[in-house]
Amino acid sequence: MASRAVRRWLPNQHGAWAMLVVPFLxxxxxxxxxxxxxxxxxxxLLGYLASFHTQQWLRLRRHSRNPRAARRHALPARVFGLALLPLAAVLVVHAPWLLSAGVCAVPFLAVNCAYAWRNRERAxxxxxxxxxxxxxxxxxxLLLGGGDLGDAWRPALACLLYFAGTVLYVKTMIRERGSSPYRWASALWHGxxxxxAYGLHLPVPTVAFFGVCFVRAxxxxxxxxVRAPVIGAVEVILSLALLGTLVAA
Structure with a gap:
């Protein structure tokens, strides 16, 4: 019973959790x-959980014949959203520039909600x-820790290269398995x-990491x-390896 409640409230998406945590760390x-x-x-993380349940509510409200399906996501969306508000207020008081960072994320959240509304979340x-x-x-x-923005763009781009490639790679393994166009797109992206990574003068271990990702793609x-949990677990391990190469350098 408890495990079922956890599954309803916490998304079982290993790759998503890695994507949320690794760039941050x-x-x-x-x-x-x-x-x-x-x-x-x-x-x-609360913002992610609130947005996830909001998107599921949008999708199911329009596309599910069971009215209870959408309602199951309404309460988690409200709880996580309300829990987020005091933390967001405290953070903005401490560092007002965080409000601008939050505003920058709004267009991407709007895109995610629009795809959920159309039932095309996997696009x-x-x-x-x-x-x-x-x-x-x-x-x-990095900025919150007193770092310089000039030191952020190369590791941020490394994360973008990896996680965007993961979107393509996972499709070749699950929903687009057997699709030659997706396999070519994934291979070309990873290559x-x-x-x-080499042209950006990223650390040698990071360049080698992308070489490993190319071979796996x-x-x-x-x-x-290959079972989805295995694919997700491998991506979590690779995400941590990326974190290690960037931080160790």
Missing amino acids: TGMFLGTPTPWHAVLLLAW LPNGIAAVIPACGMLPVA GAVAA VWMPTRGT
Whole structure:
């Protein structure tokens, strides 16, 4: 019973959690970690949970024949949204520039809500729209820790290259398995990511990391069916490896 309640309130999306946390932690460790990072991280996760349930409510309200399906997401959306408000207020009082950062995320949230309303959450543009603000948390966390914005753009771009590539790669493994166009697109993206990492003078371990991602993008879709939890677990491990290469350098 308790596990069912947890599943209803917390999305079981391993890749999404990694995408939310890894850029944030990278920015935090590249700067100076402070107690405010804990407040911001909690607010960030609450914002994700509120938006997730809001999008599910929008999707099911329009497309489900069961009226209870949408209502199941209404309460979590309200609870997480209300829990977010005092944290957001405290953060804005402490660092008013965070309000501007939040405003920058609104267009991407609007895109996600629009795709949910149309029941096309799995569309490629929607996935990319979710990746961009998540990677944008890297400079936010870095600035909150007293870092310089000039030190943020290259690691943020590294995160964007990886997580956007993950959107393509996971499609080749699940929903678009067997699709030659998607496999080519994924391989080209990951090959380009290796070249971009080298051209941006990212640390050698980070360039090697993208080489590993390229091999997995080309080789894994040829291995037949792989269970979704296994795919998600591998992506979590790779996300942590990216965090390690960026911070260690």
